[in-house]
Amino acid sequence: MSNFLQLLMNEQIKLYLRKSTWIMYILISVLVVGLAFLSNYGAEQMETYQDENWRQTLQDENAELQKEMEQDDMTQGWNTQQIEENNYYLDHDIQPRSYDAWQFVMENKFLLSLVSLLTIIVAAGIIANEFKWGTIKLLLIRPITRTKILASKYVSVLLFALFTLLYVLIFSWFVGALFFGINGMDPHIVLSQDEGFVYVSVIQQIIEGYGLQLITLVMMATFAFMISAIFRQSSLAIGIAIFLMLSGNAIVSFFAEYSWAKYILFANTNMDQYVNGSPMFEGMSLGFSLTVLAVYYVIFLAISWVFFTKRDVAGH
Amino acid sequence: MPETAMELINVKKTMSNKEIIKGLSFSIHKGEVFGFIGPNGAGKTTTIRMMVGLMGLSGGDVRILGSSIKSDYKEAVREVGAIVENPEMYPFMTGHQNLMHYARMIPDVTKDRIQEVIKLVGMEKPINEKAGKYSLGMRQRLGIAQALLHKPSVLILDEPTNGLDPAGIREIRQYIRKLAKEENVAVIISSHLLSEVEQMCDRIGLIKNGEMIAIQDVNAAAEQTTGVEIQLEVAPLKQAAEILKSDFDIHPVTADHTLNIKAERETIPTIIQTFASHDIQIYQVMITKSTLEDKFFDLIGENTIE
Numbered sequence: 133m134s135n136f137l138q139l140l141m142n143e144q145i146k147l148y149l150r151k152s153t154w155i156m157y158i159l160i161s162v163l164v165v166g167l168a169f170l171s172n173y174g175a176e177q178m179e180t181y182q183d184e185n186w187r188q189t190l191q192d193e194n195a196e197l198q199k200e201m202e203q204d205d206m207t208q209g210w211n212t213q214q215i216e217e218n219n220y221y222l223d224h225d226i227q228p229r230s231y232d233a234w235q236f237v238m239e240n241k242f243l244l245s246l247v248s249l250l251t252i253i254v255a256a257g258i259i260a261n262e263f264k265w266g267t268i269k270l271l272l273i274r275p276i277t278r279t280k281i282l283a284s285k286y287v288s289v290l291l292f293a294l295f296t297l298l299y300v301l302i303f304s305w306f307v308g309a310l311f312f313g314i315n316g317m318d319p320h321i322v323l324s325q326d327e328g329f330v331y332v333s334v335i336q337q338i339i340e341g342y343g344l345q346l347i348t349l350v351m352m353a354t355f356a357f358m359i360s361a362i363f364r365q366s367s368l369a370i371g372i373a374i375f376l377m378l379s380g381n382a383i384v385s386f387f388a389e390y391s392w393a394k395y396i397l398f399a400n401t402n403m404d405q406y407v408n409g410s411p412m413f414e415g416m417s418l419g420f421s422l423t424v425l426a427v428y429y430v431i432f433l434a435i436s437w438v439f440f441t442k443r444d445v446a447g448h
Numbered sequence: 449m450p451e452t453a454m455e456l457i458n459v460k461k462t463m464s465n466k467e468i469i470k471g472l473s474f475s476i477h478k479g480e481v482f483g484f485i486g487p488n489g490a491g492k493t494t495t496i497r498m499m500v501g502l503m504g505l506s507g508g509d510v511r512i513l514g515s516s517i518k519s520d521y522k523e524a525v526r527e528v529g530a531i532v533e534n535p536e537m538y539p540f541m542t543g544h545q546n547l548m549h550y551a552r553m554i555p556d557v558t559k560d561r562i563q564e565v566i567k568l569v570g571m572e573k574p575i576n577e578k579a580g581k582y583s584l585g586m587r588q589r590l591g592i593a594q595a596l597l598h599k600p601s602v603l604i605l606d607e608p609t610n611g612l613d614p615a616g617i618r619e620i621r622q623y624i625r626k627l628a629k630e631e632n633v634a635v636i637i638s639s640h641l642l643s644e645v646e647q648m649c650d651r652i653g654l655i656k657n658g659e660m661i662a663i664q665d666v667n668a669a670a671e672q673t674t675g676v677e678i679q680l681e682v683a684p685l686k687q688a689a690e691i692l693k694s695d696f697d698i699h700p701v702t703a704d705h706t707l708n709i710k711a712e713r714e715t716i717p718t719i720i721q722t723f724a725s726h727d728i729q730i731y732q733v734m735i736t737k738s739t740l741e742d743k744f745f746d747l748i749g750e751n752t753i754e
Binding site for chain 2: 275
């Protein structure tokens with residue numbers, strides 16, 4: 133076991149000593165700070181509700197929105213939504229919370245697709261690069277089975293995803309705190325969801341929002357890892373994995389008329405469908421999707437293992 | 449009989465229906481330097497890859513200190529240190545970080561041992577620079593250092609003199625001899641240039657088209673009697689040439705300051721004695737071409753082992 137930890141340490145060192153990994157983190161940092169600047173506008177508006185007269189402010193705003201709607205039909209959709217939200221606050225006697233670090237983190241959940249992208253790049257390179265550098269020959273002539281080396285590389289990819297995810301969360305939170313302040317440790321806000329407006333815990337939203345996307349992340353990273361093990365070439369693995377990640381939904385809808393479409397990986401990676409209670413295809417359930425995902429996952433890993441451990445390491 | 453370090457038993461390799469290695473059998477003893485010579489494409493690197501487990505065997509077995517690379521991989525490979533083809537290092541890590549990386553993969557490699565191998569290959573100075581900046585010679589040395597970390601019984605070096613200048617080759621030659629002698633390591637050196645490794649090897653195996661054509665003891669070959677080429681630096685040249693013709697029936701080729709002759713090795717002392725008795729000044733007597741090279745050229749059936 134200690135042996136395995138040493139291998140993990142090697143892989144992590146190789147990953148974090150490289151400039152390209154640092155560039156990834158710098159990219160995330162720049163994006164988060166940029167988003168904080170953009171969010172400043174919305175935050176200022178929320179400030180108007182922070183005094184004793186917040187009910188009056190909301191009512192005034194509704195009246196103004198109503199007036200605007202009468203003059204200009206174009207604003208109808210957006211304004212109705214806004215009025216409904218304001219009414220929810222008034223009806224339930226909830227004072228709108230000012231924008232804060234927690235909400236900033238919650239809104240940044242789309243950054244997880246960036247984390248997925250970076251994880252795919254890392255997963256695609258972790259085997260292929262050893263071949264590219266030629267170091268694979270020195271790596272594999274140690275008294276360690278190839279299975280163990282492969283496992284250390286795979287776990288290393290997952291660790292990278294975990295660290296990067298934590299970095300996005302923590303860095304967003306600190307930048308958010310710096311820009312917008314913090315509203316206690318468990319703030320609640322009103323959110324518009326399919327079933328109407330709901331009053332929810334932001335932290336719960338963060339866990340749900342990030343957590344559900346993790347499934348796609350892990351599946352696509354494992355897929356890129358497999359391609360990398362088969363072709364020993366990172367650009368191909370990155371290309372295929374990113375293409376599939378982006379076109380996943382299109383692929384599913386293209387084959388939607390066939391009965392086997394529900395077995396396509398991408399029909400099952402989106403867990404929102406069970407949260408919202410509207411599965412993509414008839415006959416799909418959470419259990420069904422988890423089973424399909426598990427089967428794909430095992431196949432990806434098994435193929436990686438076969439190609440990595442059974443094949444000769446020949447010349448270039 | 450010296451102890452066997454590594455043994456190849458009828459090793460075969462078939463790739464895409466073509467037999468590349470056709471049943472190699474030989475063994476290497478502890479403390480011996482074995483030259484594995486053959487033209488490019490003869491199967492040297494393929495054989496080496498099979499010796500260290502990078503490629504599977506299509507037939508036969510490789511045993512290292514009695515452990516089979518097939519059934520007892522971990523035990524077998526623990527006793528092997530190797531460079532396969534070029535000594536590739538992680539370019540973004542320093543020499544020291546590279547060595548640490550490999551040290552973590554083997555139990556019981558101490559910090560002291562790492563310093564020891566760094567010193568052995570003379571890499572103290574550039575060890576904290578990025579390996580990407582190293583010259584080929586430095587990478588070659590670092591490659592040898594990583595191969596020696598765990599004190600292996602068998603050291604395999606694939607073309608270790610590739611890309612090295614003559615000074616570098618001489619240095620490598622020195623510590624390979626030292627390793628064999630002092631640490632009782634069995635060293636296998638592959639090369640396509642006999643002349644580069646001849647002087648550091650005890651035995652030489654010649655491989656061609658996946659077959660071992662001959663295995664030759666280097667020292668025994670040097671003692672063989674059939675004609676060698678001798679260069680004599682003597683003065684005056686003319687008188688010396690006359691003596692060779694009249695007393696030995698040898699017709700020398702005269703160069704600037706030397707006479708080149710072909711003769712039996714045994715006649716060298718007699719020639720020197722005769723020269724001395726005629727007051728000819730002898731500056732140097734040298735065998736210029738070994739019988740071994742001739743022999744191998746004959747076996748390969750070409751003029752060069754390139």
